[in-house]
Structure formats: structure tokens, C-alpha cells
Amino acid sequence: DARVTQTPRHKVTEMGQEVTMRCQPILGHNTVFWYRQTMMQGLELLAYFRNRAPLDDSGMPKDRFSAEMPDATLATLKIQPSEPRDSAVYFCASGLEQGGTPSERTEAFFGQGTRLTVV
């Protein structure tokens, strides 16, 4: 059963603490997206990786957020230090771009999300 796996599913932390969210893309997929969803802003793209290289992280606050792919089976999103305004659901998605380039057949598959609450 191929699916994107995100851990943890829920996280409550105190302001100022470091938060690490993990994503295991579908095996064989070469693109990974991180999104943040809030009631006010909807789904916002934070970072986009292809073949483990970051292509677009313009939506990510650079001073406190960082996204990496240590290997092809793991993507991480870190917030340090966390703030109450970071409270949201963070989604990871993966897809397969044939030949390393986007195509009309590239479909994105989403994980169940990490619900982060910063108090």
C-alpha cells in the first residue's frame, strides 16, 4: 500500500522549542512538497524538492524554518524556535517526475499531515 507517511500526527510544544516533522515519500517518487494549512491562508507551499535538491522554498520563513532531504526516503521540516503563529497542519506530498522534469502525468499524493500546536 503505497502512501506518504508523516510523523508525528500531532505535536504540542511550548513556544521557543524546536519542532521536527518527518515525511516518508512514496518509494520511487522524486519530488517532495511541504505545505502549511491554516483556516485563514489555506494551503501554502513552503518547500519543493526534486531529486533531493530544493527548487523552491520562497514560501518558507528562512529565519526559523528549514527543510532538508537527508536521503530519498526522508524529508524533514524543522522550526526553531517555534512560535504560536506556527500552529497549523503541515502536509507533505510526493510525486514522480519522469526524466526529472515536470510532466502532465505527474500526480501529487498527500500524507495525513502533522497537526502542530505551539502554546
Add this chain to the structure above:
Amino acid sequence: KQEVTQIPAALSVPEGENLVLNCSFTDSAIYNLQWFRQDPGKGLTSLLLIQSSQREQTSGRLNASLDKSSGRSTLYIAASQPGDSATYLCAVSGQNFVFGPGTRLSVLP
């Protein structure tokens, strides 16, 4: 910069009605368009993917159309059921993957 809008923001219909959800995008240079369903507190489930060279896709009671030149897509749901109640989001794939704000659908028994 790609912008995606969805109309209506919310819709409430009695069971059995056919309905149409609309999605508009500003940049027609897209690879494809996906429709997703999101249940409260859950992740996003892909419903249909329409490639940029296609005009429509069908899956069961769902039919999605794409008019790339005018920047529009519609999701048609036939014979709606209470189990269809959810938020429906469209997303376009171009330089990156941009979502619309969603349409919250309620199908009343």
C-alpha cells in the same frame, strides 16, 4: 505568479442533486490540474487528474473538465450523496503546485 480561485466558497444541496464546482487559474501554462477532497481533520485525497492536453476525466459519479485557454476547470458531481460532504480543492501544476481555497460542500439527507 499563479493564482487559483474557487467558486462557490460553500455550497449546501439536498441529496440527489447534480452539482458543479468551479476552479479558475490565471496562468494557462500548466502541466495538469488535480481535484482533491479533504474531510475535516484529514489529509487530501486525489480525486481526478486532468492532463493539460486533455479536456475531461471521469471517475464514477465525478467528471472534471479543463479549458486551459480560459483558465477554468469544473468538477461535476452527479446524484450527490451525504457522503460527498467535504471540502473540494483544485490545484494546478506549473512551476510549482498551487491550490485554490476550496469549496465546502454539504449534502443534506
